[in-house]
Amino acid sequence: MKAFLSRRRRLHPVYLAFMAVSFMVGIAGALQAPTLSLFLSREVGVQPFWVGLFYTLNAVAGIIVSLMLAKRSDNQGDRRMLILFCCVIAIANAVLFAFNRHYLTLVMAGVVLSSIASVAMPQIFALAREYADSSAREAVMFSSVMRAQLSLAWVIGPPLSFAIALNYGFTAMFLVAAVLFLICVALIWFTLPSVPRAQTSAAVPLTDISGWKDRDMRMLFVASVFMWTCNTMYVIDMPLYISSVLGLPDKLAGLLMGIAAGLEIPVMLLAGRYVKRFGKRPMMLLAVGCGALFYLGLVFLHGRTALMLLQLLNAVFIGIIAGIGMIWFQDLMPGRPGSATTLFTNSISTGVILAGVLQGAMAQTFGHHAVYWLALLLALVSFALSWQVRESRKIKPQSCP
Template identity: 70%
Template sequence: MKRLYWLPRRFNPIFAAFLLIAFLSGIAGALLAPTLSLFLTTEVKVRPLWVGLFYTVNAIAGIAVSFLLAKRSDTRGDRRTLILVCCLMAVGNCLLFAFNRDYLTLITAGVLMSAIANTAMPQIFALAREYADSSAREVVMFSSVMRAQLSLAWVIGPPLAFTLALNYGFTWMFIIAAATFAICALLVWFTLPSVPRTQSAQQGDEPDGASSAPIAPAGDWRNPDVRRLFIASMLMWTCNTLYIIDMPLYITADLGLPESLAGLLMGTAAGLEIPAMLLAGYYVKRFGKRNMMLFAVAAGILFYAGLVVFKFKLALMVLQLFNAIFIGIIAGIGMLYFQDLMPGRPGAATTLFTNSISTGVILAGVLQGVLVENLGHYAVYWLATALAVMALWISARVREV
């Protein structure tokens, strides 16, 4: 029986801390994201167009802030300190949403704090990769298991979010999210390591007798494979965000199904993502990252096409299997794909991956609002299917690494 070499021979509290922080931050995020469109519609009382605009502005701010912080994190400073600051900003953002219902305040101060807070996750993964590399562990499986913690969090988070919001109100839901982020901040401060940057990591000089990955040049965007992967990833996450924004509103407004079903669907997909993610991490060396990504996008096409055709609860539940394969693989393998195409720059590569998500959110926010205002919810899933087909074609043109 093959041994999973990413695991330590004895219990390693630092690895356990990474997994716990990923899980708790995932729980907090899963309390916020699934209910945001419902919060803006029912509590802040804005039109669908303004809901989409909020997602767009939030994503634009996130891209700008994360690029600035990622560039600094790969060259100077303590990555752990940056993660701590991001967690504290997340606490402040949750408290703002808990006690404020003014759209202008939320889309300005709230978006700024959210942009800084959202940088925490790529930085946690970047620090985890640096620690795994310095400890000579298997990076792919460790990263897959960390990503699985986020999926596990999304099994619990969305149903819990809708339960709290619908039964106790959004204020208590945001307070609980703030407390969870505060616990993450304490864990970051007391348990995560500071991985020192070596001379080679800062200047690209290879030390005597050692073999290190070359530092990717500043013009990584000039690499056509990086560009193609970014565009393909952006389209994939546009599809996913269209679904996340629209589905809670679609199943109640058009299908007449209960609001709580939205949390159940998201939780089911997240639960199925865990085995999909772990299997992807195990088989990626056999089939390659490119083939795994193509398989994932094909599953995504089936999922969004299924949403066009099927409109009853059982079918929506069954379709979550394809959703889980799609998200489970692209979320784990996609990030590693960027890192392998940009050797020596884990922070920049991970942030480029997360910014492909943010760019997808920008597009999804605009498209969802415009489509629903003019054509209704049904058009959203036709568009998602078409975008997934485009993503498959572009992904097929990215080289294997």
């Protein structure tokens, strides 16, 4: 009975609302992202260079806009209203892509709208952290379960995206995404709380805990960039590697991605459960070590069964850094959950930009195996940088004179 009552307390309506919002926003994003390159090449009719340019501009704009809005969100205003604004912009962006096929319009207006819309997810996690802290809930497990909703969304979203786009057209697919964002607006408006800002001690001014002024944050950011560079290089290169080098069926690439995404969910939940026992730093080091072994395995193991088994290492790598990594950023920037979460998501965006350049250059110059040797090297560098980052940053109360 005691365990049942404890479970009932955990299933608070606000808690469930955060889960639902993160899942719905994740599904809406997972509907649009997988088919975007196909949309640009088939519907808009542009060459591969212009497709790549769109991704690069989108990532760069997303970093700039998210940093600007994150700083404002931590200093003033209601974070919930900012999330609502971003979701409304996401609706406008989806409608634009549904009915517009002019490349310059999509680059100019679409990139701006997309970059603002992309701020919604880190701000949802920042609001969740503030709610967990203010209501004395377990922040790490709370965030881990929310992050698992994103993985679940990416298990469901991509197949659904291709099914709608190929059977009913891209206009229908983008309109479905717009409807999902509209549902998110309703959920946020009626269920998510407005959390008052926590007061930070005067002993540590807020300007002193900005990311770039702290050595630990700089090292963790660079380490995170390299982690996500490794992962994105693998995502870009793996379908080509499997078909052109290993001679395996094309559909195996989708199967491997699905296996990894499915395994990430229990990994995230277990990581959230045991992080207080083992600590964020040791668990992140374990994750990066598994990542290094994964990329090493890709160089030497080429069979279908071996590649499927290797996905367990990949799931441990991504499942931990995606959940615990964000918490580590937040704990190193107390009082700045919006900036910390945005810095974490910007490390992902920066990794995506680097991965696109590095994967293309390495594969074209040295072959696909070189991509995984480089990923192994970057994983080892990430391990060395993470080793030097402390567990968290505590704000000490100001002493009386």
